[in-house]
Amino acid sequence: MSDFDIGRWRPAPFLPEADSRDGSLTFVVATLCFLACLTLIAVLATNRAARDWTSQLDGQATIIVRPKANETPDGAAARAAETLAGVPGVAEARALEKEKAEALIAPWLGAADLSDLPVPRLVAVQLTKTAPADAIALDRALKAQGLDAVVDDHSVWMADIQHAAQVARWVGMAVFGLIATAAAAVVAFATRAGLAARREVVEVLHLSGAEDGFIAGLFQLRFAKMAAIAGLFGAGAAAIMGAILRLAGGGQGLTPVLPITWLDLLAVLPAPLAAGAVAALAARLTAQAMIRDLA
Amino acid sequence: MSRNPNATGAPDADPAVVRFDDVSMRYGRAPEILKDLTFTLAPGSFHFVTGASGAGKTSLLKLLFLAAKPSKGLMHLFGQDVSTVAREDQPFLRRRIGVVYQEFKLLEHMSAFDNTALPLRIEGRKPDSYRNDVAELLAWVGLKHRMHAMPATLAGGEKQRLAIARAVVNRPEILLADEPTGNVDPEMGLRILKLFVELNRLGTTVLFATHDEDLVARSGMPVLHLENGRLTAHGARP
Ligand SMILES: Nc1ncnc2c1ncn2[C@@H]1O[C@H](COP(=O)(O)OP(=O)(O)OP(=O)(O)O)[C@@H](O)[C@H]1O
Ligand SMILES: [Mg+2]
Numbered sequence: 114m115s116d117f118d119i120g121r122w123r124p125a126p127f128l129p130e131a132d133s134r135d136g137s138l139t140f141v142v143a144t145l146c147f148l149a150c151l152t153l154i155a156v157l158a159t160n161r162a163a164r165d166w167t168s169q170l171d172g173q174a175t176i177i178v179r180p181k182a183n184e185t186p187d188g189a190a191a192r193a194a195e196t197l198a199g200v201p202g203v204a205e206a207r208a209l210e211k212e213k214a215e216a217l218i219a220p221w222l223g224a225a226d227l228s229d230l231p232v233p234r235l236v237a238v239q240l241t242k243t244a245p246a247d248a249i250a251l252d253r254a255l256k257a258q259g260l261d262a263v264v265d266d267h268s269v270w271m272a273d274i275q276h277a278a279q280v281a282r283w284v285g286m287a288v289f290g291l292i293a294t295a296a297a298a299v300v301a302f303a304t305r306a307g308l309a310a311r312r313e314v315v316e317v318l319h320l321s322g323a324e325d326g327f328i329a330g331l332f333q334l335r336f337a338k339m340a341a342i343a344g345l346f347g348a349g350a351a352a353i354m355g356a357i358l359r360l361a362g363g364g365q366g367l368t369p370v371l372p373i374t375w376l377d378l379l380a381v382l383p384a385p386l387a388a389g390a391v392a393a394l395a396a397r398l399t400a401q402a403m404i405r406d407l408a
Numbered sequence: 409m410s411r412n413p414n415a416t417g418a419p420d421a422d423p424a425v426v427r428f429d430d431v432s433m434r435y436g437r438a439p440e441i442l443k444d445l446t447f448t449l450a451p452g453s454f455h456f457v458t459g460a461s462g463a464g465k466t467s468l469l470k471l472l473f474l475a476a477k478p479s480k481g482l483m484h485l486f487g488q489d490v491s492t493v494a495r496e497d498q499p500f501l502r503r504r505i506g507v508v509y510q511e512f513k514l515l516e517h518m519s520a521f522d523n524t525a526l527p528l529r530i531e532g533r534k535p536d537s538y539r540n541d542v543a544e545l546l547a548w549v550g551l552k553h554r555m556h557a558m559p560a561t562l563a564g565g566e567k568q569r570l571a572i573a574r575a576v577v578n579r580p581e582i583l584l585a586d587e588p589t590g591n592v593d594p595e596m597g598l599r600i601l602k603l604f605v606e607l608n609r610l611g612t613t614v615l616f617a618t619h620d621e622d623l624v625a626r627s628g629m630p631v632l633h634l635e636n637g638r639l640t641a642h643g644a645r646p
Pocket of ligand 1: 468
């Protein structure tokens with residue numbers, strides 16, 4: 114036909130354009146990337162939440178002061194606060210008023226009349242950030258002043274909460290690891306399926322004298338691109354989801370359970386690259402195996 | 409690489425382009441399809457390969473275009489023992505061999521022009537260095553008006569001629585043709601034969617597998633006849 118202009122002819126791509134099966138491949142890769150990214154955002158938020166829980170309790174201690182016979186409860190508490198304030202590593206020590214102390218134990222005693230009970234007084238101690246005093250130092254200082262007091266530096270609580278935070282962290286990491294692995298496996302399988310659909314092309318190129326690395330390179334590039342684009346969609350969707358959660362939680366995020374920050378959303382950025390890299394590797398290995406099968 | 413058949417010491421010193429010494433071949437663990445083949449092809453020779461369906465014609469060609477390995481025996485191509493050729497070097501050996509496959513093996517996503525240009529592109533040549541040659545070749549095989557056509561839209565005979573054009577476009581030293589007249593009428597078959605004879609005159613060593621006894625008889629060229637995987641005639645007229 115005269116409409117074919119030899120001078121204008123440009124070589125066609127070695128590989129066929131998108132196969133009809135590639136659509137579902139893209140969708141599956143995008144979906145798994147989305148799930149993996151969402152999990153990652155959740156893991157980051159959980160980590161932050163766990164850190165917040167512990168830091169709130171950290172740096173504080175509570176002292177229970179029992180008045181001796183020759184002293185009023187308020188006097189004992191005031192003396193204890195004064196003593197503690199002088200201990201190195203203590204930023205602030207404050208005796209809680211009687212009402213506050215009573216309010217704290219009310220849940221255990223009900224609406225009973227507490228006025229004639231020798232309710233112990235509490236001293237709240239704020240420790241310094243840099244070199245906080247430990248429970249032993251506080252205890253020694255109180256004993257030296259002849260005060261009958263029990264130091265609670267929240268270590269029991271702290272251990273529990275740190276344990277819970279650690280569990281949350283590990284569970285999150287494990288879920289993320291599982292989903293990321295599944296995503297990688299799916300990318301690899303999808304790439305293999307895509308290659309199988311183009312087996313004849315591999316064969317013809319091979320028999321026509323194309324080098325193994327050249328053929329593998331064609332597929333590597335093609336599938337890396339496809340997976341990276343799918344990964345971009347998945348990661349983008351996860352980032353949008355994260356942003357919605359962030360906005361829904363107001364300025365605080367969903368604190369204290371899932372305090373998402375805008376910075377967390379950046380964590381999805383490597384996903385398209387990772388998907389592309391996995392697909393490239395899978396395409397390379399599959400193409401090489403396929404070529405080796407030919408002869 | 410030296411192509412001088414008279415050079416001594418070099419791998420190409422062997423005057424034969426193809427040399428089989430007791431070569432056998434089988435698929436997997438199946439019984440041998442080809443048994444103890446011994447023959448040589450001189451440069452610039454023309455041979456038919458004949459035999460009943462299933463005799464092993466295609467299998468013999470597969471050995472030659474390095475799509476299968478002998479299970480036994482020695483096979484030399486261009487004076488090189490093929491079993492000693494490294495995998496990375498095999499593509500370069502393949503580029504010296506043109507093949508018309510029995511089932512064509514055209515790339516469906518490429519036009520006739522692109523299919524024909526494929527071996528040249530694989531060699532890394534620039535389009536401007538070959539676009540006119542490709543057009544000329546396609547005209548020569550009677551596809552002047554079908555250059556832009558996709559293989560799926562071509563008739564059987566047209567596909568056959570396209571496969572032939574691709575096989576010869578890079579002026580291979582050996583041309584292997586597997587039933588290249590299987591899908592065309594006798595008249596076109598004769599034209600294709602003439603085309604191969606012409607290429608052969610230009611120096612290409614031709615191996616032409618066919619059922620067509622008539623064509624073989626008319627051409628007067630020597631025959632390698634396969635029967636139950638063995639060669640029964642070499643260089644003799646049927
Ligand atoms: N890939 C394969 N795997 C296993 N057996 C095969 C394979 N290809 C061919 N064969 C067997 O090898 C034998 C020879 O086949 P081959 O294709 O070489 O014959 P042929 O002479 O080319 O036949 P035809 O004239 O029908 O093209 C046949 O018995 C066939 O069934
Ligand atoms: Mg055959």
